[in-house]
Amino acid sequence: MMSDSDTSPLQPRVPALFISAPGSHHGKTTVTAALARYHAARGLRVRVFKTGPDFLDPMLLARAAGGTSGNSSTSQPAYQLDLWLAGESACQQLVSDAAAEADLILIEGVMGLFDGQPSSADLAVLLGVPVLAVIDATGMAQTFGALAYGLARFRPDVTFAGVLANAVASPRHAEMLQQGLRSELNIPYFGAMLRTPEYALPERHLGLVQAAEVHDLDARIDRAAIAIGQTKLAQLPKAVQFRRPQQDDRLMTLPTLLQGTRVGVAQDAAFSFLYPVNLDCLRAMGAQLVFFSPLNDHALPEVDSLYLPGGYPELHLQTLQDNPSMKAALTAHHRHNKPIYAECGGMLYLMESLTDVAGQRASMAGLLPGHAIMQKRLQGLGYQTAPMPGGALRAHTFHHSIIDTGMIPIASGERLHNTSAGEKIFQQNRIIASYLHCYFPSNPVAAAQLFLP
Template sequence: MSDSVIRFPDAPQHQVPHHRVPALFISAPASHHGKTTVTAALARYHTLRGLRVRVFKTGPDFLDPMLLALAAGGGHPAYQLDLWMAGEEACRKMVWDAAQDADLILIEGVMGLFDGQPSSADLAVLLGVPILAVIDATGMAQTFGAVAYGLAHFRKDVPFAGVLANAVASARHAEMLQEGLRPDLNIPYFGALLRGKDFALPERHLGLVQAAEVVDLYARLDRAAEGIGNTKLADLPPAVTFERSQVDDLLPTLTTPLCGVRIGIAQDAAFSFLYPANLDCLREMGATLHFFSPLSDHSLPDVDSLYFPGGYPELHLQSLQDNPSMKAALREHHANDKPIFAECGGMLYLLESLTDKAGKRANMVGLLRGHAIMQGRLQGLGYQSAAMPGGVLRAHTFHHSVIETEMIPIARGERLHNTSAGEKIFQQGHLVASYLHCYFPSNPVAAAQLFLP
């Protein structure tokens, strides 16, 4: 990985604009240690104190950022920082932009600290943001110190702030955990969050339940924030000096092929997996965005093109089936040879039918030949390069369904590690669909081709 232009506060500074903001990178030994809960609790705690908090999520996740954005007040989306899909310069720029008016920057990692290539550790090193390791202490006592020591010393270049014990059973349990952090280890201890279901975040097969669906979300966040107030995390972390990327504009100078193009974007409880950077990219290329709900709207907005992102259509079978006017409007849009781009759940909606895990089947739009069936296990996961009609886009896939179809794909995604065949990419007229969630800024010109009338 190339050298970072974002450095610690005491490092020599280049003669470029910079900004100092308290910042913390929240990671863990693995998934399910409580990273999202702790990050959201931190954001909520400091937001309630009147601070302007900006939150980011490492990797291609859609669900955690929804929660983190609300925990930080809902004034800004939580952007994904993904070194493979977005690249180093884009990650630097997104954090630099946030630092201009933020009082605190929080970054949630993905999986374990060193998992993946690139990993959360790689991103923390690039940005120079110290890492707080959240360790679920269930079934653990003094071994807590060994786990903390391993995380702190596995790589010498990783900035390490300290550890927080999570899911702690009692005050005595917390004492035993601290006993494992011998003084000679020199690992800062930020305290303990007691085990409790009163602020646990509900989950389903793709991860957390969407934030908007959790009726008592703010009550849960408030209780989690109270726990933060009883730890050393109640104090702001040290400031990090963020320096401006030397790339002023990540998009090509004359990238406005969508000037005047009106794009309708499905967005509701069934279709919500949208990268904020994708929306920014479309706007910067000149598009006007119009949002609509396939669940509740009965007609399309006056648009030239349509974008169906992923989501949970399988949880809304009856409502989607019982909206014939929307399905008719979509068929008319397609018959008029207007572009449609559909990703994952958006693609499932455009098939002939969709069957959920309980075996309930509902009729969908029928623009694509085939039937989707939800499975009990994960069917696709990982980074892929997507050979779309206008060029290659970097993408990610994560789904629990399979498709039965006779359609012949125009291309397949190429997996980052080439472990198996990539996801199929289908095209029917001006309709392009795939399981792949594409990251538009990775190739704006290719993204524009998906929506050009």
């Protein structure tokens, strides 16, 4: 990874804020979405990013940044900023490109501010963005000040903007929280958001419910934005002068290895776990992307290759089983020796069957021998290097299922933080399948090999 330097070219100054917390479930996503909606509704061009490999939060954040009631015509995808998957210079490039056209940059952290290697704090320092700490104040009073003080002083290189109290029970509760922020601590207090189900975001086993599935999502974000508007966060944060990396990591410089290749990309409620930059990478290499829905379509588009991303196929068993035309189209594509690349949920769809946690079993496409079974507990998590046939790609895994198969893997992922074997990578003719979610810009040439006819 490449380090920043004083000779890196500068961008215009843009207001920016990094929203973090002491840990998960403190309300980072709600606060970030509320800030995005509040300022976008006032006509500002808001760009939002998510730290780490998460798929679900970025869907919601992109929706929130779309102005009043999530106007999709004014929003852009919320890109992931991951120092291990992408590297320092690529993260700098993504944000500095956005800063050239945005009025406000918001970055949501992952887990707690100092959790992980690299951490949210590492990213905030690299980008030079001040950190707002969101603290769920449930069950605490003046100790709020001690927690805020620890976050503010733990690393002197982190620019600490201040603290916001979340899940506050009453105005009196808010007073007790402020008492803990004694004046000598010199920690800015931005206000409080009350504890209410009116803007709570529903969750399921992999995280938040997908934005498209929450029927009243815009109303929830609007109510959260109203609450944010009653705090000091209604004012724009301080402007940040972003630096471009010395090395230009924009995708426009990639070789056009996929020129003229039509890639069919599954995208619907069952298959939606996609890094937007992966699609950018394929396009930059000349691919023409054609989207289709295994849930709703009965035929494949005219394509040379298929990309089946992860998602929630286990929540749509009956619909997937009851679409034999799509399964026949996938079989025909496979018989014509055309490439299929399947990640996690996409791989489960290619198995003979998939069983959910309630024991309901449904027939899937049957292109891979074996059966997938959902589990109640997490079965795989973490960064891995994926030795794909065309080269190594950086990747991440996060799944609640297991597969029972006689397939012999062609390789296994190499874990970042321990020496045990990683996720298995399978190949059946032109099918490449794994639980790993690969980050294509980490090795575009290897990614292209997955789709070359």
